[in-house]
Amino acid sequence: MGQPEPSFMNQVQVYRPRCSRCGAPTTLARIEPAAKPGHDLRTFECTVCNNADMLEVAYRMDAAE
Numbered sequence: 731m732g733q734p735e736p737s738f739m740n741q742v743q744v745y746r747p748r749c750s751r752c753g754a755p756t757t758l759a760r761i762e763p764a765a766k767p768g769h770d771l772r773t774f775e776c777t778v779c780n781n782a783d784m785l786e787v788a789y790r791m792d793a794a795e
């Protein structure tokens with residue numbers, strides 16, 4: 731409580747890809763572990779067309795291929 735968030739969490743909040751269906755900005759709905767080490771599986775929801783995009787995102791640069 732009262733601790734500043736780690737910088738990578740701020741990036742998670744800022745990073746919002748466009749909806750693959752209609753191109754509107756999406757909202758990060760959930761994050762879960764991905765199969766690849768150092769990666770998150772992130773679900774971005776579009777409030778315009780109710781599309782959900784799931785992306786594998788590397789959160790550790792040294793784990794990215």
Ligand SMILES: [Zn+2]
Pocket residue numbers: 749750751752753754776777778779780781
């Ligand atoms: Zn959309």
